[in-house]
Amino acid sequence: MFYNLGMDDIGRLKLLTDQMHLEPAEDQRPACFTPKQKKETFVHPAKLPNGKNIKLLKTLLTSACERDCYYCPFRSGRDFRRATFKPEEFASLFINLHRAGAAEGIFLSSGVAGGGIRTQDKLLDTADILRNKMGFRGYIHLKVMPGAEKEQVERAMQLADRISVNLEAPNSERLTKLAPHKVFVDELLRPLKWVDEIRRSQPAYKGWNGRWPSTVTQYVVGGADESDLELLTTTSWLHENVHLGRAYFSAFSPIRDTPLENKAPTNPVREHRLYQASFLLRDYGFDLEELPFIENGNLPLSTDPKIAWAQVNLSEYPLEINQAEKSQLLRVPGIGLKGVNAILRARRTGKLRDLSMLKKLGVIAERAAPYLLLDGQRAPTQMALF
Ligand code: SF4
DSSP, rough: OTTTBOHHHHHHHHHHHHGGGSSSSSSSOOOGHHHHHHHOEEEEEEETTSSOOEEEEESSSSSSSSSOOTTTTOTTTTOOOOOOHHHHHHHHHHHHHHHHTSOOOEEEOOOSSHHHHHHHHHHHHHIIIIIIIIIOOSSSEEEEETTOOOOHHHHHHHHEEEEEEEBBSSSHHHHHHHTTTTOIIIIHHHHHHHHHHHHHHHHHOTTTTTOOEEEEEEEEEEETOOHHHHHHHHHHHHHHOOOOOOOEEEOOOOOOTSSSTSSSSEEEEEEEOOOOOHHHHHHSSGGGGGGGGOOOOOOOOOOOOOHHHHHHHHHSSSSETOOOOOOHHSTTTTOOOHHHHHHHHTTTTSOOSHHHHHHHHTHHHHHHHEEETTTTTEEOOSOOOO
Protein backbone atom coordinates (compact mmCIF):
# COMPACT_ATOMS: atom_id res chain seq x y z
CA MET A 1 0.00 0.00 0.00
CA PHE A 2 1.14 3.51 -0.85
CA TYR A 3 -0.59 6.37 0.98
CA ASN A 4 -3.47 4.00 1.69
CA LEU A 5 -4.06 3.48 -2.04
CA GLY A 6 -4.63 0.06 -3.61
CA MET A 7 -2.44 -1.18 -6.44
CA ASP A 8 -5.25 -0.61 -8.92
CA ASP A 9 -5.55 3.04 -7.81
CA ILE A 10 -1.80 3.55 -8.11
CA GLY A 11 -1.74 1.94 -11.55
CA ARG A 12 -4.56 4.11 -12.82
CA LEU A 13 -3.08 7.24 -11.30
CA LYS A 14 0.24 6.52 -13.00
CA LEU A 15 -1.50 6.17 -16.35
CA LEU A 16 -3.51 9.34 -15.85
CA THR A 17 -0.64 11.53 -14.69
CA ASP A 18 1.90 10.17 -17.16
CA GLN A 19 1.72 13.00 -19.72
CA MET A 20 0.63 15.83 -17.47
CA HIS A 21 4.02 17.53 -17.69
CA LEU A 22 2.80 18.63 -21.15
CA GLU A 23 0.13 20.75 -19.49
CA PRO A 24 1.61 23.72 -17.64
CA ALA A 25 -0.34 24.91 -14.63
CA GLU A 26 0.43 27.36 -11.88
CA ASP A 27 4.14 28.18 -11.61
CA GLN A 28 5.79 24.83 -11.65
CA ARG A 29 9.45 24.29 -11.16
CA PRO A 30 10.20 22.19 -14.22
CA ALA A 31 13.92 22.47 -13.69
CA CYS A 32 13.51 20.16 -10.69
CA PHE A 33 12.49 17.26 -12.87
CA THR A 34 14.50 15.14 -15.24
CA PRO A 35 12.35 13.74 -18.09
CA LYS A 36 12.41 10.38 -16.27
CA GLN A 37 11.23 11.92 -13.03
CA LYS A 38 8.49 13.82 -14.85
CA LYS A 39 6.98 10.55 -15.94
CA GLU A 40 7.12 9.08 -12.49
CA THR A 41 5.89 11.98 -10.43
CA PHE A 42 2.21 12.32 -9.55
CA VAL A 43 2.65 15.45 -7.54
CA HIS A 44 4.47 18.57 -8.69
CA PRO A 45 5.81 21.39 -6.57
CA ALA A 46 3.91 24.47 -7.73
CA LYS A 47 3.61 28.12 -6.79
CA LEU A 48 0.05 29.43 -6.55
CA PRO A 49 -1.05 32.88 -7.73
CA ASN A 50 -0.89 34.06 -4.09
CA GLY A 51 2.78 33.03 -3.89
CA LYS A 52 2.21 29.95 -1.73
CA ASN A 53 4.17 26.81 -2.64
CA ILE A 54 2.17 23.60 -2.59
CA LYS A 55 2.33 20.00 -3.71
CA LEU A 56 -0.04 19.87 -6.69
CA LEU A 57 -1.53 16.65 -8.02
CA LYS A 58 -1.97 17.10 -11.78
CA THR A 59 -4.14 14.50 -13.37
CA LEU A 60 -6.90 13.54 -15.73
CA LEU A 61 -10.12 11.95 -14.53
CA THR A 62 -10.06 9.81 -17.67
CA SER A 63 -7.58 9.42 -20.50
CA ALA A 64 -10.33 8.10 -22.79
CA CYS A 65 -11.10 10.74 -25.41
CA GLU A 66 -13.37 10.85 -28.42
CA ARG A 67 -11.64 13.87 -29.96
CA ASP A 68 -8.62 13.60 -32.24
CA CYS A 69 -6.45 16.64 -31.65
CA TYR A 70 -3.34 16.17 -33.78
CA TYR A 71 -0.78 16.94 -31.08
CA CYS A 72 -2.31 15.07 -28.17
CA PRO A 73 -1.17 11.77 -26.64
CA PHE A 74 -4.76 11.02 -25.55
CA ARG A 75 -6.39 11.43 -28.98
CA SER A 76 -8.97 8.86 -29.99
CA GLY A 77 -7.67 5.84 -31.85
CA ARG A 78 -4.15 6.10 -30.42
CA ASP A 79 -3.05 2.77 -29.06
CA PHE A 80 -2.09 2.99 -25.39
CA ARG A 81 -3.51 1.89 -22.05
CA ARG A 82 -6.24 4.21 -20.90
CA ALA A 83 -7.65 4.62 -17.41
CA THR A 84 -10.67 6.20 -15.76
CA PHE A 85 -11.78 7.14 -12.26
CA LYS A 86 -15.36 7.75 -11.23
CA PRO A 87 -15.86 11.04 -9.35
CA GLU A 88 -16.40 9.32 -5.95
CA GLU A 89 -13.38 7.05 -6.46
CA PHE A 90 -11.15 9.89 -7.42
CA ALA A 91 -12.31 12.18 -4.62
CA SER A 92 -11.54 9.41 -2.08
CA LEU A 93 -8.14 8.78 -3.60
CA PHE A 94 -7.23 12.45 -3.51
CA ILE A 95 -8.44 12.99 0.03
CA ASN A 96 -6.28 10.04 1.14
CA LEU A 97 -3.25 11.61 -0.49
CA HIS A 98 -4.14 14.94 1.03
CA ARG A 99 -4.60 13.57 4.55
CA ALA A 100 -1.28 11.75 4.26
CA GLY A 101 0.39 15.08 3.41
CA ALA A 102 1.30 13.95 -0.12
CA ALA A 103 -0.85 16.46 -2.03
CA GLU A 104 -2.14 19.89 -1.02
CA GLY A 105 -3.99 20.88 -4.17
CA ILE A 106 -5.26 19.49 -7.41
CA PHE A 107 -5.28 20.33 -11.09
CA LEU A 108 -8.05 18.23 -12.62
CA SER A 109 -8.53 17.80 -16.35
CA SER A 110 -10.04 15.08 -18.51
CA GLY A 111 -10.29 13.53 -21.92
CA VAL A 112 -13.69 14.09 -23.55
CA ALA A 113 -15.82 10.96 -23.14
CA GLY A 114 -19.55 11.09 -23.91
CA GLY A 115 -19.45 14.75 -24.94
CA GLY A 116 -18.18 17.92 -23.29
CA ILE A 117 -21.28 18.40 -21.13
CA ARG A 118 -21.17 14.90 -19.62
CA THR A 119 -17.43 15.09 -19.07
CA GLN A 120 -17.77 18.49 -17.41
CA ASP A 121 -20.42 17.07 -15.09
CA LYS A 122 -17.94 14.45 -13.90
CA LEU A 123 -15.28 17.06 -13.18
CA LEU A 124 -17.86 19.15 -11.33
CA ASP A 125 -19.11 16.14 -9.36
CA THR A 126 -15.54 15.36 -8.27
CA ALA A 127 -14.92 18.91 -7.10
CA ASP A 128 -18.33 19.03 -5.44
CA ILE A 129 -17.65 15.84 -3.45
CA LEU A 130 -14.25 17.16 -2.38
CA ARG A 131 -15.59 20.54 -1.30
CA ASN A 132 -19.01 19.67 0.09
CA LYS A 133 -18.82 16.07 1.28
CA MET A 134 -15.19 15.76 2.26
CA GLY A 135 -14.65 19.34 3.37
CA PHE A 136 -11.53 19.93 1.28
CA ARG A 137 -10.55 23.60 1.59
CA GLY A 138 -7.36 23.50 -0.45
CA TYR A 139 -6.55 24.52 -3.99
CA ILE A 140 -8.61 23.23 -6.93
CA HIS A 141 -7.87 24.08 -10.56
CA LEU A 142 -10.63 22.77 -12.83
CA LYS A 143 -10.55 22.44 -16.58
CA VAL A 144 -13.53 23.64 -18.63
CA MET A 145 -14.22 21.12 -21.38
CA PRO A 146 -14.90 22.11 -24.98
CA GLY A 147 -18.69 22.18 -25.36
CA ALA A 148 -19.47 22.82 -21.65
CA GLU A 149 -22.58 24.88 -20.88
CA LYS A 150 -22.71 28.28 -19.21
CA GLU A 151 -24.33 26.86 -16.04
CA GLN A 152 -21.48 24.38 -15.77
CA VAL A 153 -18.91 27.13 -16.12
CA GLU A 154 -20.64 29.02 -13.32
CA ARG A 155 -20.66 25.90 -11.12
CA ALA A 156 -16.94 25.41 -11.80
CA MET A 157 -16.37 29.01 -10.73
CA GLN A 158 -18.21 28.31 -7.47
CA LEU A 159 -16.03 25.30 -6.65
CA ALA A 160 -12.56 26.13 -7.93
CA ASP A 161 -9.75 28.56 -7.20
CA ARG A 162 -8.77 28.64 -10.85
CA ILE A 163 -10.41 27.48 -14.04
CA SER A 164 -8.85 27.03 -17.43
CA VAL A 165 -10.13 26.96 -20.98
CA ASN A 166 -7.34 25.95 -23.32
CA LEU A 167 -7.49 27.79 -26.63
CA GLU A 168 -4.51 25.74 -27.92
CA ALA A 169 -4.13 28.15 -30.90
CA PRO A 170 -4.56 31.91 -31.29
CA ASN A 171 -7.47 31.83 -33.78
CA SER A 172 -9.86 29.58 -35.69
CA GLU A 173 -7.62 29.17 -38.71
CA ARG A 174 -4.67 27.98 -36.64
CA LEU A 175 -6.82 25.74 -34.47
CA THR A 176 -7.91 23.69 -37.50
CA LYS A 177 -4.26 22.72 -37.97
CA LEU A 178 -4.10 21.37 -34.43
CA ALA A 179 -7.56 20.20 -33.44
CA PRO A 180 -9.94 19.88 -36.40
CA HIS A 181 -12.97 19.12 -34.25
CA LYS A 182 -12.62 21.89 -31.73
CA VAL A 183 -14.59 25.04 -32.54
CA PHE A 184 -12.56 28.09 -31.58
CA VAL A 185 -15.29 30.64 -30.97
CA ASP A 186 -18.22 28.51 -29.80
CA GLU A 187 -16.39 25.95 -27.68
CA LEU A 188 -13.34 27.79 -26.39
CA LEU A 189 -13.61 31.56 -26.62
CA ARG A 190 -17.25 31.70 -25.53
CA PRO A 191 -16.63 30.04 -22.12
CA LEU A 192 -13.91 32.59 -21.43
CA LYS A 193 -16.43 35.33 -22.19
CA TRP A 194 -19.00 33.64 -19.95
CA VAL A 195 -16.57 33.72 -17.03
CA ASP A 196 -16.22 37.44 -17.39
CA GLU A 197 -19.97 37.94 -17.81
CA ILE A 198 -20.68 35.90 -14.68
CA ARG A 199 -18.12 37.85 -12.66
CA ARG A 200 -19.58 41.15 -13.81
CA SER A 201 -23.20 40.11 -13.34
CA GLN A 202 -22.57 38.97 -9.76
CA PRO A 203 -19.92 41.28 -8.36
CA ALA A 204 -21.12 40.61 -4.82
CA TYR A 205 -20.76 36.83 -5.09
CA LYS A 206 -17.50 35.89 -3.52
CA GLY A 207 -16.89 32.30 -4.59
CA TRP A 208 -16.17 29.47 -2.18
CA ASN A 209 -13.15 31.10 -0.57
CA GLY A 210 -14.06 34.75 -0.75
CA ARG A 211 -13.42 35.56 -4.39
CA TRP A 212 -14.11 34.39 -7.92
CA PRO A 213 -11.46 32.10 -9.39
CA SER A 214 -8.85 33.35 -11.83
CA THR A 215 -9.02 32.21 -15.45
CA VAL A 216 -6.15 30.95 -17.55
CA THR A 217 -5.57 29.51 -21.00
CA GLN A 218 -2.89 27.55 -22.76
CA TYR A 219 -1.41 27.46 -26.26
CA VAL A 220 0.55 24.73 -28.00
CA VAL A 221 3.35 26.95 -29.31
CA GLY A 222 4.56 26.22 -32.82
CA GLY A 223 2.14 23.36 -33.45
CA ALA A 224 0.12 25.33 -36.01
CA ASP A 225 2.99 27.42 -37.47
CA GLU A 226 1.45 30.47 -35.84
CA SER A 227 3.58 33.51 -35.04
CA ASP A 228 4.30 35.06 -31.65
CA LEU A 229 2.43 38.12 -32.88
CA GLU A 230 -0.73 36.05 -33.36
CA LEU A 231 -0.36 34.42 -29.93
CA LEU A 232 0.26 37.71 -28.15
CA THR A 233 -2.48 39.56 -30.06
CA THR A 234 -5.03 37.06 -28.78
CA THR A 235 -3.51 37.07 -25.29
CA SER A 236 -3.59 40.85 -25.12
CA TRP A 237 -7.23 40.84 -26.24
CA LEU A 238 -8.09 38.29 -23.56
CA HIS A 239 -6.39 40.32 -20.83
CA GLU A 240 -8.28 43.44 -21.83
CA ASN A 241 -11.68 41.99 -22.68
CA VAL A 242 -12.26 38.96 -20.47
CA HIS A 243 -9.74 39.62 -17.68
CA LEU A 244 -7.68 36.52 -18.32
CA GLY A 245 -5.33 35.88 -15.39
CA ARG A 246 -2.53 34.53 -17.50
CA ALA A 247 -1.68 32.54 -20.59
CA TYR A 248 0.47 29.42 -20.52
CA PHE A 249 2.72 28.67 -23.46
CA SER A 250 3.64 25.07 -24.05
CA ALA A 251 6.34 24.48 -26.67
CA PHE A 252 5.11 21.89 -29.16
CA SER A 253 6.77 18.53 -28.73
CA PRO A 254 5.93 15.72 -31.18
CA ILE A 255 4.21 12.63 -29.79
CA ARG A 256 4.76 9.25 -31.39
CA ASP A 257 1.80 7.87 -33.34
CA THR A 258 0.04 11.20 -33.83
CA PRO A 259 -0.43 13.13 -37.11
CA LEU A 260 2.25 15.64 -36.01
CA GLU A 261 4.82 13.03 -34.95
CA ASN A 262 7.29 14.15 -37.65
CA LYS A 263 6.93 17.86 -37.01
CA ALA A 264 10.00 19.49 -35.47
CA PRO A 265 9.73 20.40 -31.79
CA THR A 266 9.52 24.06 -30.86
CA ASN A 267 12.60 25.60 -29.29
CA PRO A 268 11.82 26.01 -25.57
CA VAL A 269 13.48 29.44 -25.65
CA ARG A 270 10.52 30.60 -27.75
CA GLU A 271 8.19 29.57 -24.94
CA HIS A 272 10.32 31.56 -22.49
CA ARG A 273 10.28 34.70 -24.67
CA LEU A 274 6.49 34.46 -24.98
CA TYR A 275 6.13 34.36 -21.20
CA GLN A 276 8.41 37.39 -20.86
CA ALA A 277 6.45 39.30 -23.50
CA SER A 278 3.06 38.36 -22.04
CA PHE A 279 4.12 39.68 -18.63
CA LEU A 280 5.25 42.93 -20.28
CA LEU A 281 1.75 43.27 -21.74
CA ARG A 282 -0.08 42.27 -18.56
CA ASP A 283 2.00 43.87 -15.81
CA TYR A 284 4.45 46.38 -17.25
CA GLY A 285 2.28 48.70 -19.34
CA PHE A 286 3.67 47.69 -22.73
CA ASP A 287 1.50 47.77 -25.85
CA LEU A 288 1.67 45.03 -28.44
CA GLU A 289 3.14 47.43 -31.02
CA GLU A 290 6.08 48.15 -28.75
CA LEU A 291 7.28 44.55 -28.60
CA PRO A 292 10.34 43.85 -30.78
CA PHE A 293 8.81 41.47 -33.31
CA ILE A 294 11.01 40.53 -36.25
CA GLU A 295 9.87 40.07 -39.85
CA ASN A 296 8.30 36.65 -39.41
CA GLY A 297 6.15 37.96 -36.56
CA ASN A 298 8.19 36.21 -33.87
CA LEU A 299 10.21 37.67 -31.03
CA PRO A 300 13.97 37.34 -31.33
CA LEU A 301 15.11 34.24 -29.47
CA SER A 302 18.45 35.77 -28.55
CA THR A 303 17.20 38.72 -26.51
CA ASP A 304 14.85 39.35 -23.62
CA PRO A 305 12.09 41.53 -25.17
CA LYS A 306 12.34 44.12 -22.39
CA ILE A 307 16.07 44.52 -23.01
CA ALA A 308 15.49 44.73 -26.79
CA TRP A 309 13.00 47.55 -26.23
CA ALA A 310 15.31 49.39 -23.81
CA GLN A 311 18.32 49.13 -26.12
CA VAL A 312 16.39 51.11 -28.73
CA ASN A 313 14.50 53.47 -26.45
CA LEU A 314 16.55 54.06 -23.28
CA SER A 315 20.22 53.71 -24.26
CA GLU A 316 20.49 57.29 -25.54
CA TYR A 317 18.17 58.83 -22.98
CA PRO A 318 18.64 57.07 -19.66
CA LEU A 319 16.10 57.61 -16.92
CA GLU A 320 16.90 59.54 -13.75
CA ILE A 321 16.09 56.98 -11.09
CA ASN A 322 15.21 59.67 -8.54
CA GLN A 323 12.58 61.31 -10.76
CA ALA A 324 11.25 58.71 -13.16
CA GLU A 325 7.57 57.86 -12.91
CA LYS A 326 6.38 54.40 -11.98
CA SER A 327 5.33 53.64 -15.56
CA GLN A 328 8.85 54.56 -16.75
CA LEU A 329 10.64 52.53 -14.09
CA LEU A 330 8.60 49.49 -15.08
CA ARG A 331 10.27 49.60 -18.49
CA VAL A 332 13.82 49.36 -17.20
CA PRO A 333 15.40 45.90 -17.55
CA GLY A 334 16.36 44.45 -14.20
CA ILE A 335 13.60 46.29 -12.34
CA GLY A 336 10.57 44.15 -11.58
CA LEU A 337 7.22 45.04 -10.03
CA LYS A 338 8.52 44.69 -6.48
CA GLY A 339 11.68 46.61 -7.33
CA VAL A 340 9.68 49.56 -8.69
CA ASN A 341 7.62 49.79 -5.51
CA ALA A 342 10.75 49.51 -3.37
CA ILE A 343 12.39 52.36 -5.35
CA LEU A 344 9.34 54.59 -4.95
CA ARG A 345 9.33 53.95 -1.19
CA ALA A 346 13.08 54.53 -0.84
CA ARG A 347 12.89 57.83 -2.76
CA ARG A 348 10.65 59.26 -0.03
CA THR A 349 13.52 59.18 2.42
CA GLY A 350 16.50 60.16 0.29
CA LYS A 351 18.28 60.07 -3.06
CA LEU A 352 19.41 56.88 -4.71
CA ARG A 353 23.05 57.47 -5.61
CA ASP A 354 24.65 54.12 -6.41
CA LEU A 355 23.92 50.70 -7.76
CA SER A 356 24.52 48.95 -4.45
CA MET A 357 21.50 50.86 -3.05
CA LEU A 358 19.40 49.53 -5.93
CA LYS A 359 20.65 46.02 -5.36
CA LYS A 360 19.41 46.19 -1.78
CA LEU A 361 15.97 47.11 -3.15
CA GLY A 362 15.79 43.91 -5.20
CA VAL A 363 16.92 45.41 -8.53
CA ILE A 364 19.26 43.45 -10.84
CA ALA A 365 21.58 46.43 -10.81
CA GLU A 366 24.03 45.38 -13.55
CA ARG A 367 21.13 44.84 -15.95
CA ALA A 368 19.49 48.15 -15.13
CA ALA A 369 22.70 50.23 -15.12
CA PRO A 370 22.96 51.09 -18.85
CA TYR A 371 19.50 52.70 -18.79
CA LEU A 372 19.75 54.81 -15.63
CA LEU A 373 21.12 58.06 -14.27
CA LEU A 374 21.87 58.05 -10.56
CA ASP A 375 21.43 61.59 -9.27
CA GLY A 376 22.43 62.97 -12.67
CA GLN A 377 25.36 60.60 -13.27
CA ARG A 378 25.51 57.72 -15.73
CA ALA A 379 25.42 54.54 -13.70
CA PRO A 380 28.60 52.47 -13.94
CA THR A 381 27.82 49.40 -16.02
CA GLN A 382 29.80 47.18 -13.67
CA MET A 383 29.38 47.20 -9.94
CA ALA A 384 32.44 48.04 -7.90
CA LEU A 385 33.89 45.07 -6.07
CA PHE A 386 34.31 45.52 -2.37
S1 SF4 B 1 -9.91 16.92 -26.43
FE1 SF4 B 1 -8.20 17.13 -25.02
S2 SF4 B 1 -7.65 15.05 -24.40
FE2 SF4 B 1 -8.94 14.87 -26.21
S3 SF4 B 1 -7.55 14.75 -27.94
FE3 SF4 B 1 -8.07 16.89 -27.70
S4 SF4 B 1 -6.49 17.79 -26.35
FE4 SF4 B 1 -6.40 15.53 -26.18
